[in-house]
Amino acid sequence: MSRHRLYFNLGAGACLAASLSVLADEGPTVHVYNWYDYIGPTTLQDFKRDTGIVPVYDTFDSAEVLEGKLLTSRSGYDVVVASNYSLPTLIKAGALAPLPREQMPGFKDMDTDLLAKLANNDPGNQYAVPYLWGTNGIGYNIDKVRAVLGDKAPVDSWDLVFKEENLARLGECGVAMLDSPSEMLPVALHYLGLPPNSTDPEDYKKAEALLLKLRPHIAYFNSSKFISDLSNGNICVAVGWSGAMLEAKTTAEQAGNGVKIAYSLPKEGAPVWFDTLVLLKDAPHPQQGMAFIDYLMRPQVIAPVSDHLNYPNGNRSATSLVAEATRNNPAVYPPAAAMATLFTLQPLPPSTERVRTRVWSKVKNGQ
Incomplete structure (x- = not known):
């Protein structure tokens, strides 16, 4: 379920990893495994x-x-x-060690609403600390x-893509969706008023019927091409990750091509995901590992x-330090009312x- 920037300078990444490995002889080390291109440009050196x-x-590219x-x-x-x-x-x-809270003075600054949602996957918040997070939307x-x-x-609603009369017309300018059953089927279930993490085969028959009805109007399913x-301007609508949509918006603005992109978190609710430490x-090196988590x-x-x-x-204490344009962007930091509608996905x-x-x-x- 990779939601991250879908580009990476492999040469630069390899050089960085190599340079840090060489430096490992200089003192104590911590061995870190992260998604590619998913940290600040100076965080490791700092x-x-x-x-x-x-x-x-080291980096990886899929869960x-x-x-x-x-x-x-x-x-x-x-x-x-x-x-x-x-x-x-x-x-x-x-595979995971419980996190010793006594070594985590920064835990008190974690957003309690986010921790409550994360507890659906980590009961009692025993093993994981939120790193970055995002949503799936339009x-x-x-x-x-x-x-x-x-x-x-209805750009503020899943009706935009799940009502056939809307999608049939939008199909003329191009609609794309993630190629991810673990992300798209829960959204379809949620739209139908069914549990997004349902285990009932009958619920999936209903989601299948909905999506098959819409299929003729969907250009493609792909988890990178849509950006x-x-x-x-090759397509006009995509269902995907918040950060990917902001990347598309920034790319269009930098290109000066006149394409204006917006991201909508549907009012009915949508998946929220977390990447955790x-x-x-x-x-x-558990002590050095805790030092790295504490640092972030x-x-x-x-x-x-x-x-x-x-x-x-x-x-929570970092929000005021984030650039104003970022923290005031509801596509990045959803308002409280929107946060209340978000749900997590489960294996x-x-x-x-x-x-x-x-x-x-x-x-x-399509059949």
Whole structure:
């Protein structure tokens, strides 16, 4: 369930990892495993300067890679950035160490509303600290959607893409959705008034019927192509991640191509996801690992990361330090009323995952 920037300078990343590994001989180390391109440009160097601990830093590009690494062998890592969706699997497998609150003075600054939502995947908030988070919603071309549906287009509602009369017209200018049954099917279920994490096969038949009815009007399912297509005007609507839509908006503005993009968090509610900091049970350097987690919990450290990546963080005290344009953007920091409607996604039993896979295959193929 990768929601992160879908570009990465591999040369620069490899050089950074290599340079930090070389520096590991200089003193104590902490081994960190994170999503690619998912940290501030100077965060690692600042951590070494401020603590004397050298971060040995590696990256991955999917939750499956992360889980495979942690569940099949001793990884050698201390701290990992894991999605909330992966937490139940990692906790059940005994891969994570409970976080010692007495070593976490910054925990008091964590947003209690976010912690309550995260507790759906980490009961009691025992194992994970929020790092960055975001939502799934609708990105759209303001002018093209207005031209097709008029000034009263329901851009604040899932009706925009799940009502056939709307989607049939928007299909003329191009609609894309994530190629992710674990993210799209819960949204369809939620729209139908059903539990987004349902395990009832009958519920999935209803979601399948809805999506098959809409399928002729959807240009494609893809989890990366929509960003560039939205920014250059090749499509007019996409269902995807908040940060990806902001990336499309920024790209269009920088290109000066006249494409105006907006992101909507539907009023009916939408998925919220978290990327979290966790300490591995077999961490070779647990104290250094806790030092790294504590460092990223500092408001003055995490605020620039939010500015750089256009994702909110879980630290209430950091909000005032985030750039005004970022913290006042409801697409990045949703207002309280919108936050109350958000729901988390959960791993489902293998039997239900098989049902979702079959349904998604039918939907993508249109039959």
